[in-house]
Amino acid sequence: MARILSRQFFNRSAVSVAPELLGKFLVRKRKGVIENYLITETEAYDGPNDLASHASKGKTKRTEVMFGPAGYWYVYLIYGVYEMLNVVTGPEGYPSAVLIRGVKGVDGPGKLTRQLGITRVFNKKTATKTSGLWIEDRGIVIPKTSIIQTSRIGVAYAGEWVKKPWRFVLKIGSASERRSHAA
DNA sequence: ACGATGATGAAC
């Protein structure tokens, strides 16, 4: 009873989709082998005014996928080092996406893509079996009390938008509250 | 506390 999440599921506000992805499974098929990863940490990037979102600069070659229909992968390179995995949400024309920051046993968006072998090759591909990377609902229900909600990571430049509590973490299963800071 | 490492977007 595994249901592959459809475009309809993603065709809503990123802030609605992000917490609902917790407890779902990120499924990766490579070399003919299926790998399953329980999603434990997500972040929402919502709309053209969200200064933390790449889409706040408008539609560019890189961000155009965020402006497109829901259910597509948005994968980009950050710091010249790590690939970040996002799934596009919301209606066409309204730029939004959810960053998948962690799965059970893999804490951190950069480590996640490295371990699963996810690169920009997936950018603009659909979250379906044909791409080799999709998300399934296997009936796990996460109670609200098991979700930690915080502000987003690494977006200190985003002014007022820094405060938005759009990061969602499953309490069980890791996702540590690391993060040191200078005085 | 920092540097690695390269694509991106804006300025020139």
Place this chain on the structure above:
DNA sequence: TTCATCATCGTA
């Protein structure tokens, strides 16, 4: 064409 910046992580 150049330049600063960056949705991170490992090492110090």
